[in-house]
Amino acid sequence: MKTAIxxxxxxxxxxxxxLAILLADEFVLYTKTLNAHWNVEGPDFHSVHVYLEDLYNESAKIIDVVAERIRQLGHYVSGNLKDMLKLTHLSEQYEGENTSAGYYKELLSDHESIIMFIRGNIEEFNDAHKDAGTGDFITGLMEKHEKTAWMLRSHLK
Incomplete structure (x- = not known):
């Protein structure tokens, strides 16, 4: 059926x-956050483990709404990990130590990368592609990532 919006x-x-690129970035961030949740060690283990669970649950919600936005625009979403790894700006690999600081630095870098990608698309979506709805949608996502980046940065001080 034709999408007439x-x-x-x-x-x-x-x-x-x-948005497919953003979805791929969000999915890689989700898996890296799960990895951190599963493998973090140190005297702050419990609080970090709980915080990372909050983060990956939030990431799962973001993944779903990005995929649904693609569908609202009349396109299909690839759930194929191979496709996502081709599209993402992020590295799926984590080479650091299994400490809260190591994981927080890595996740902070990924959140900031996503923030910059989103910021670079807002005006383009609004102006060049006449899609203020998606521009507004990604602005909201950017604000969520900015808050998480602030929280991660605050843990590293």
């Missing part, structure tokens, strides 16, 4: 393709 098919395709 006031945005041209070409613009919806371009926006959906950018």
């Amino acid at each position: 006031g945005i041209s098919a070409n613009n919806r395709k371009i926006v959906s393709d950018q």
Whole structure:
């Protein structure tokens, strides 16, 4: 069935393709957060383990809403990990120590990378592709990532 939401098919395709990259980044961040949750060690284990659980639960929600936004624009979503690894800006590998500081630094870097990717798309979605809805949607996601980045940064002080 045709998607008639006031945005041209070409613009919806371009926006959906950018959202697919964002989805891939979010999915890699989710798996890295799970990895940190499972493997963190140290005297602060319990509080870090609980905090990381909160983070990966929030990531799971973000993954779902990004995928649903792609569907709202009339495109399908690949749940194939191979496809996501081709699209992501992030590295799925973590080479650091299994400490809260090591994981927090890695996750902070990934959140900041996602923030920059989102920030680079807001005006483009709004102006060039006439999709203020998705521009607003990703602005909200960016704000969530900014808050998480602040929290992670505060743990590292």
